[in-house]
Structures are given as structure tokens and as C-alpha cells.
Amino acid sequence: MRSNLSRGRTSHTPHRPTTHRRAATVALAGVAALIAAAVQSGAATAAPATPRAGKADRAHSAVRLTPAQRAELIRHADAGTAATARQIGLGARERLVVKDVVKDADGTLHTRYERTYGGLPVLGGDLVVTTARSGKTMEVIRATGATLKVPGLTPAVPKAAAEKQAVQRAKALGATKPAADSVREVIWAASGKPVPAYETVVGGLQDDGTPNQLHVVTDAATGRKLFEYQGVKTGIGNTQYSGQVTLTTTQSGSAYTLTDGARGGHKTYNLNRGTSGTGTLFSQSSDTWGNGSSSNAATAGADAHYGAALTWDYYKNTFGRTGIKNNGVGAYSRVHYGNAYVNAFWDDSCFCMTYGDGSGNTKPLTSIDVAGHEMSHGVTSATANLNYSGESGGLNEATSDIMAAGVEFYANNPTDPGDYLVGEKIDINGNGTPLRYMDKPSKDGASKDNWYSGIGGVDVHYSSGPANHFFYLLSEGSGAKVVNGVSYDSPTADGLAVTGIGRDKALQIWYRALTTKWTSTTNYAGARTGTLAAAGELYGTTSAEYKAVQDAWAGVGVGSRSGGGGGGGTSYESTTPVAVPDNGPAVTSDITVSGRSGNAPANLQVSVDITHTWRGDLVIDLVGPSGTAYRLKNFSSSDSADDVNETYTVNASAEPANGTWKLRVQDQATYDTGTLNGWKLTFP
Template structure:
């Protein structure tokens, strides 16, 4: 579960391991869409992902799973190892990138994920592994009891300030997230985090020594007319059932928007309306307020269209199925989060229940945690956690620019509309991340020790430099001035190309354990595949990473 931000002394907030006023067609049918038109595209590189129908995507996954035993042999896995297909990406040139999870003697291997790259002719061209170490565990009999592992996990959660902490039960796994793979327990602790966000703390414990090996948070902190709080009056695709309109978007995988009415559990009640005009454009503390729902539905709509029209991705899981949104979570809850367990976005109403965290870039940020979870699965801790958060900031920014909304223009600021700090400043800055008082501008050996919302600064800075370049610049009326670690001058290649490079790296070269050094390698591989090794784009990627001290 990933919240939108992390609490810092200067704020009260914390946000993790990862989505038209047209005529109604007929009763029970979705109203016609007036999605934001895709921007004019340049010639698409052959290595760009192909847009697949849900059935074609499913067929590729089934075929890859059928071929998994042979693939395991081809790439040199041991007799006790098996591959389980997680996702398949097919490029326009026919290259296929198959992402696998692994098992060892029937046990899940955490950190054992890998991607096999296969040419159109079926030849294996390379393998990207989260951990290159050979898996060879001497004994599968644990010395530690499951009960002790659970107790230690609950203690770890309480030490972080969690309340109502209960363990789901410890399961045996192979931990390959770092170093030599070992037999371990994974325990998931529920309850509530110290700010009221639901808790899904995953604790990995060595089954022989009882030592805590790793922990990460599973919660990743998030036609009618919508009168939104942040994006003005917008068009929303809705559904008519009888004489009642429902905030259900049948054109985008059936996305629904629910009202939790200040509760903290359950799905909530589907928003309905008599005249198909949602919200008032003003904030309200009422638990039946539709304005926050209009913002959430608009954010989901634009995020879906951004991924589809920019990358050919058919929903968060690339299977044509929409997630759902829940608004009015808790009482004065100052956060938003994505939750894999419900496949949903959840938004709090903020201070006084009148500052909902439903701005467009926040919606894009939260749903992008779902995309990360269903692709690279970046661990929500250390440097990989920072990359996870940065990915959501990068694509949340992409959504904002894509929507081309005159009320909420695209910018390289995160959460600038929700005013979390109470002084009109944004939550994060991509051109110079340290302006928020906590984020890192450049990589250092200690950056992985920062909260993931602050270690994300390195990748956010990289993306800004790759898109816009260094120095002073004004974009959509916002002034930026981006420095470099080495005093170099970086020339940007444009946001569109930078987005394509990051998406390809995420979906085909990043794994659960990717750190900043391997992110550099992955994005260079993506740039080479898309634009050619030694191209202007490739060289710009290298220069932008060097400018944030990643070599």
C-alpha cells in the first residue's frame, strides 16, 4: 500500500509495494465519451510496446506459461525452480518481454523475479534478473516457528506506530531480495498505520536465525458533467440505470466511484444522481458531497486515457479491467493511497474534511502505483522504493500534461493543488527536489536510508533534466531552475520521449530490486531499444543520470 506522501516535521502528511457532455446512448449504457484527444505523435519506434487487446494479452500469458518449463531450462535454472508468468509485453517489432516470478521447491521466491527478452523469431536475447545469485538452500526445514516470526512482525509494526496490529500468518518463502537466497518467513501485519492509513506491513524473517531481513509497506500511498474542485467543469462518462445515473465508466473497464462516508473499511456506496451533474465545484465536509467524487472519476478517466494513448496500455493490469475509487475515507484523513488487495484508489478529505486529496496528478500518482505493482513490482523500501514513488510522480505528471486542462495545467510540481503544507507550496518539486525540505537532489550512498518519498527525488530530478534540461526555464507559466551535481549542462529531449523511455524501462528492464545504478542501466537499455545506442536520446539519458550523480 503506497500513500501519497510521507509525514515530515513541516507537514502533517504521509503519501507505497504497487490508475463529456455527450448524448446518452440508451438506458443502461454508458454515455458517449469525449476523452482528451491524444497529442500528435512522432514516428513510433519499433521497440515501443504494441497495443494488445485483452484477449491477445491473455493468450500471450497462457502461451508463455505453457512454455515456462522449457524456458526455465534454457536460461539455466535449477531442477527445483519453476517459472510463473506475471506479465507479457510485446513490442511493435515482435520482440516479447516476459516477466516471471519464481518458485523453489514449491516455495515463492521473493526477489527472484526476472524478465526474458525474446526476438520475433523466438530466440532468447537476454535475461534481466532481480538477483543473479544461484538459489541453493541446504534445508527447507525452519528452525524458527511461525508463531515467533509472527510475533516479531507484529512488534516491528508496533515500533512504527501501528495500531490494532494483527498478523495474517507467516508463510515459508525463499528470500532472494538481497545477497544469498535463504529460507525465510513472510508475515503480513494488518491494522492501521500511525496516520490512519490501512496497514499491510510485510516483514521477512530468516527462518534459521530469526533475524529480520527486510520489511516494506504494501499500501501505496493514491455522459455527465463533473463540477470538480481542482479541474473545473469536466465531462465524465457515466451510466444510466433506469432513471438514475451511476458514476460508472463503462468505456474504461467499468471504473466505479464509491462513497465511504467517512468510514475506513468496505467498498462504500456507488455514487448515483438524478440529473447527471456531479458536484458543485466547491469543497464540502458533507459525507454525501459529490465534488470529490467528480474529481476522482475525472482523474481515473484521464489516467486510463493517458496510459492507453501514450503507451498502448489497456488499464492498470493491461487487461481492460478498470479499478475503482473510494472517496471520503476516514475523518479529516490527509492522504491518498493505492491498495493492491482491493485494486482500488482511496482518497481522504484532508484537513477539516474540506481539502480532498483528489487532484489530477494525485489520482495519476496513485493509479500508477498499480501499474508498477503489475510490472516491475519495485520493493517499497530503500532505493527501489524511491524509484517506485518517483515512477508514480513521473506518470502522475504525465497524466496532468496529457489532460491539457486549463484549470490544472501540466507542471513539474506534485500535489500543488491540494495545498498540504497550508502555505500554497506543492508537495514535491521535480526540477530541484530539495526545495521541499526533505528530498534528495542527487544520489549518495545514504539515499536509500531516506523515506521513499524523499529518496524519489533523485529519479524525479533525472526525469526533469531528461525532459527539459538544466538551468532556468518556464513551462506553462511556471518557472523552474534545475541544477546539476557535476556542473554540467543537460539538454532535454522532451517529455514525450522521456516518458517512453521510463515506461519501457519499467515494463521490460526493471525488477523488484532495481536500485539507482541499475535504473541507469535499464533506462539506457530502453533508450537504445527505442532510439538506438549512441543516439541523442541515449546520450541524454546518460548525461541526465550523471547530472544527479548516478554513474
């Protein structure tokens, strides 16, 4: 899979399956119970031993494994895949394939698996199994809760038809390649009932010169397109702003090369305007590289080599991760890609980072933050492998932005100090502004500040906004402040303040969720659940850190505040489940408010928790005591994501506070049903 950070180059058009089930989580003990009870809602029902306030729980912190130790854990897990498959209830035709193992200080193992069925890869079949030191299974987190039972594996649709469909779609996106690179039979299980399918990959170049790697999943029985995502995610960042830095190189005879023997043998190559192959390894008689200007080809090489070293050191010293895949092997970098190519990208297939030279071939995109961003796509691919489409795609992009900020702050480079901006050193927009803002994402003109039910249909570079905003709030808190000379002013969705816990703790929570809690299909509600579980393990479920995670997510419209609403507000809640029939009449749930004076506030908070596949079918209204209806969510035929877990703000100042309030929910399309699990009114 290729990954980069460009905007407007990916396309996602949801196609509705006939059935669609919410991904399930099975949890058995300890903090695992939090996840089981909190899938989508984030509600906590169990707690681990609480660490000292403000101190990470060392027992639940990942240990730093050498490549040899990690390889041994993987070999041991691989030898036990058959037993593990039986233990967690997989069928006779299912097999597990070990992808990674994370070990905690107390001996707990988090083993990440891919899955096959009848010998075919299962897309959306990934899962994480957590086992105690004793060997007891504590928790299983699955990308899909659907049972893998496929009556037949013989395709009814010929492979050529799937290939034709994918090639036509790639051409619509600007690619010119006449045939697919590959077509393979798979089981598609990421968005509904598992079905035999084809996964077709079309390469080539898009119309702007970006390498294309479009993945199209086609139903092998009907020929209907089930899913697509663009494997290339392009990047933009600073150029030639790192100043004079120290590089680790290798001397061979009288020549020096950009080979970093201290970091897995990372190498930096010169493509010299080419667009394929490895290029030529930078080599020269002097160990002084570049002159700080694009007039010297080695300048971009030095910047890229420096960025790769920083990213390696950041992951190793912050999380104990040795290399992108945590196996001690270095990636490699290629600079001077194409002609005036204004982008950069990470490509899993070559395990390499590639940089263009920017407008006029004078601004190589080889900054600290772009290196951190793009290589973090590789880390995401090696761990949760978040699908690069829908809500999971937004989380994928945000993870790279978040880790890029981590790398930039870690670098502590005086000429490019750390910030919560993306691409602030290059005028890609032509108006002197950054590409993205984490404190208020909408300042870029397209990114979303907060989660809403249709965000899965937004381009992933803009749907990343709520996660970036969450990370900023968790790190620094809401309101106006200055960090490293940059002014920020972060609002919240519910108008209530958030107190930050510091960037270092926020990064630890995000990374642990990425590596031990999330799967390929994790959405925003699942991200909240995973980060809460991570915060509970690291700091305890009664800690300020745990509560801050709740409040920061509520600050971007995902879930409720700690203590029910926060800010000293009073909440009224209904927890009685109500079935939502398929394409049927509206159902209602009542909450009676009494003992208040005057009218309801202008910022009444309405928190809704609904389990429902294809949530776009739903129309949701709040009905006040007067009988007036306030629309919370409209019907959307294109919103194929699962569940509604959102806090809406309603101007209810015309309503008396006391009386019976109703939540009205109606499914207005066929195929999907659900349950209103509960809802809450909060009077700030």
C-alpha cells in the same frame, strides 16, 4: 500490496546479511549486450540498428495489445514455463509463473516471471526474458544473480515467533492490530544468499489513520529480521480544481451511476467517512455530479471519477496500456475515507484507489496528479514491482511522480495545467508551497537532488528526488526556464549543462525501462542501465536521446557523461580491475596526468565504478600528486545497498594538475568483498 504517497510513514532499517551478491544480468544479443556490459556502469559495448535521428524505432516499440491478445500471449508463455526454466538454467526445484508479456512491433517478446522454489514463492526471484520472433532467447534480466540452492526448507524458527516480531514492529510504527493478517513461508533472495524465510503482513491502521500493511521478512533459520517495507504509500494532491468536466456514467432505469463502461467498468463509491468495505456506489437521478464544493458529497466523486478516466486514457493513448494491469479491467475508487484524513492511497489487494477528505473534511484529495500518482503505483506493481524500500523504493515513488506529471500534462486542463510539481494546489505544508519539486527536489527541505552512496537509507519519498530530477533534466534540460507559467531552475551535480529531449520522449524511455528492463531490486545504477537500453532500442545508441539519458543521469550523480565527462572536458581513465579484500588493507589504482598546465580545477570530476556488496563497508579517497587525500565516501554501517557508481566533485585547486593521482579504497568491515572496476578523472 497497498500503496500511497504520504511522507514519514514508511520505515526502513537495513539489516545486514552474512553474504550479499550483486544482481546479475545475462544478455545475449543486440541491445541486450548493452545491458550485460552496462549493469551498474551503463557503458555501451554493442548497438542495435540506429533509427532515424529523433524518431522512435517502431520495431522496438511496444504494440498495443487487446486484452484478449495479451491473455493469449500469457497463456502461451505459461504453457512453456518448464522449457523456459530449463533454457535459462534454472534448477530442478525452480518453477516460473508468468506475470506479464510485452510485445514489440518486430515480434520480440518481453515476458516477466515470478519464481518458486520447492513450491515456495521466491521474493527477489523475478526476472524478464526477452525472446526474438524466432523464439531465440536474447536476454535475461534477473532481480538476483544468486543461485537458488537451499539445503532444507523446514523452518527452525516457529511461525509464531516471526508473527510476534512483525506485530511488535508494526506497533512501533503506530499500528494497533494484535495479530498478523498472514504469515507465509517464502524464499528470500532479494539481498544476498537465498534462505528460507517467513513473510508476515500486519494490517490495521497507523496512528494517523492510514491503513497499515507492514511486510516483515524473517530468516526461518535464525529468526533475524531480513527486510521490511510498508505496503502503504500515501498521496497528496490538488482538490476541487478540475473545473467542469465530462464524465462517463451509466444509466440504469431512471438513475445514473458513476460507472465508466468505456474504461473497464471503473466505479466510484462513497465511503461516507468509513474506513472499510466498498461503500455505496454513487447513484442519483441527475447526470450532473457535485457543485464544485465539498458541501456536496458528489463533488469528490466527480473529481475521482475524472482522474481515473484521465489516467486510463493517458496510459492507453501514450503507451498502448489498457488499464492498470493492461488487461482491460477497470479499478474502482472510494472517496470520503475516514474523518479529516489528509491522504490518499492505492491498494493492490482491492485493486482500488482511496481518497481522504483532507483537513476539516473540506479538501478531498481528488486531484489529477494524485490520481495519476496513486494509480501508477498499481502499474509499477503490475510490472517491475519495485521493492518499496531502499533505492528501489525511491524509484517506485519517483515513477508515480513522473507518471503523475505525464497525466497532468496529458489532461491539458486549463484550471490545473501540467507542471513538474507535486501537490501544488493544496497547502499541506502550511506555507503555500508544493509538496515536491522535480527541477530541484531539495527545495522541499528534505528530498535529495542527487544520488549518493547512502541514499538507500533515506525515506523513499525523499530518495525519489534524484530520479525526479533526472526526469526533469531529460525532459526540459538544466538552467532557468518557464513551462506553463511556472518558473524552474534546475542545477546539475557536475555543474555541466544538460539539454532536454522533451517530456514525451522522456516518458517513453522511462515506461519502456519500467516494463521491460527493471526488476524488483533495481537500484539507481540499474535504472540508468535500463533507461539507456530503452533509449538505445527506441532511438539508437548514437542518438541525441541516448546521449541525453547519459548526461541527465550524470547530472544527478549517477554514471558518467556521454563522450566521457561532457562539456568539452578531458578525461583520464583507468580500466584495470583491482580486487578489494574483505576488511583488509587499502588498495590503490593510479592515473597519470601529463601535458596540462597549472593546478587542477576546483570542480575536478572523479567517476568511480566499484562492484561491492554492502557498499557501506567502503571508504574511498582521492589522493592528489602532492599526497593530500580528499575523502569521497565515508564508512556507513547502515548502507546495505550494492555497488558504488558515482561521480564526485572535488576542489583540487591546490594540487598540480600533472602527476600521479590515486584512488584509494578500503573495506572496513567483514563479510563482503568487491572489485574496483575502474575510475576516471575529468578536467572540465
